[in-house]
Amino acid sequence: MKSILITGFSGFVGKNLSTYLSNYFSQITPLSLRNSDWNINLKGDAIIHLAGKAHDTKNTSDSSEYFKVNTDLTTQLFNAFLESEINDFIYFSSVKAVADEVSEILFEDIVSNPKTPYGQSKQKAEQYILSKEIPEGKRVFIIRPCMIHGPGNKGNLNLLYNVVQKRIPYPLAAFENERSFLGIDNLNFMIKEILQNKNIESGIYNFADDEFLSTKELVKIISSVSNKENLSLAIPKIIINGIAKVGDLIKFPLNSETIQKLTENYKVSNGKIKSVIGIKKLPNSTREGLEKTIKSFIK
Template sequence: MKIAITGITGFVGKNVQDYLKTSHEIIPMSVRYEFNQKFEINTDALIHLAGKAHDLKKISVPKDYFDANYELTKQLFDAFLESESVDFIYFSSVKSVADNVKDILLEDVNPEPKSPYGQSKLQAERYILSKEISENKRVFIIRPCMIHGPGNKGNLNLLYNLVKKRIPYPLSAFKNQRSFLGIDNLNFMIKEILENKNVASGVYNFADDEVLSTSDLVQIISSVLDKKNLSVAIPKSIINGIAKIGDTIKLPLNSEVLQKLTENYRVSNQKIKLAIGVDKLPNTTQQGLEKTIKSFISKR
């Protein structure tokens, strides 16, 4: 199978390419949004990963997100519809539908994205779903949760450095539950979708099977580093007070950081597992996280 991949220089793109190239021909596709441009799709499948991710420095304007995540996707999808290509896989995000999750996130949730990032991803989803698809084509919208894997530090790096420097994790009083997605499980599910033609078009959440608390994550990091877990359970009222102070003066802990570290964000992966015919994904969340953390050590 000949597969085009956009965003191939990114963390997910590199990993998907390496995973699929042993059995398929991979065609890197360099794309960026330009007004009124046309694309030609000459492959059996297109995996669209390119886009604009969260801007942690908060210097981007909404138009940047909508150009990269909606307008570019629209151009690529229109080209796919006019081509002989059979499969289109669009990487959206769980943030396209929910910034906060009270129960367990399912695919049919009523979308309420708060950020330009999530809103631009949702607009792209809606455009894709509004089009009539011919019987010989399949279209997949993938909503991954927080992705982890060797080489992708993200928020894990903050906790890793905390444990490595022997700084006690102060938030163990918060017993949150959140879903993660190991890159190996992501690769496995993408390959299954491409090779199993019985998998129907649709929207699919991507997540590992298990949920973990941030305190669990600190314990895993401590174990991999062979260090004693120094977590402490400072009362929530005190932590919340410090976070509010951090909103007005520059502190490492503010309300946004506190929410990211302690919120519940459970994502169901039952729909994709049923579609590809598996009861469990190949790797547990702990296995994936241990592999990620070991990669931090080897590069230092």
């Protein structure tokens, strides 16, 4: 395999993945779906479809936009793939395409029940892909990553980092949760293994690091790496939930969805992808990946 086409090339994952894969493949090419002629003379060995509308936690986006981008564009791209001579199609969906809450551990065979337009748009794209017969010689992968982080990422980890730096006490230490993270280095490694190993069969694969961590533990790691005192506070949950309801009404950052994301249990199994790759552990531990990300904030 030599030529890899990547949509969403300019995004956080796209930049990191393209740089990483360039060490193993001779040609990494951006594929912009904004160009009207993107589907003309589509050639390559694999398509990695990263482009999409991300989840808006402030809920200010029009619901229809999620379906236009995450569902309709994916459908068009997948149809073009089926008609092309390209062998592999890797679609980056999301764990949120199947579940907004996880009571135990999320496996690939869960019955999908997304609640948000973001998750529903990703689910519909998955359903379309799975409804099509795959021609002989082609492989199709649906990747469901959990929360991705790494150097250059400006998501919730950066928000928590700024809280620690400003010596604002983390108020949610009363919540005991376990959740999965996905370091960009582990993501890159798993995609490279899929592309290189033709014995890995088409299917749905969760992407997550090996270990689970609580948000409270995450704040401790951020404090330790940045040499700041851990000022976490265990404010009673009933008070926090009251603040969240007020935040919902006045569009305050500390709203119900933000608190849920910070305190929810969301454990994702990565056993299936490790099994087909043939490994027991991913290259980087959860803590190692988080420490690398946090150090990049300091720089």
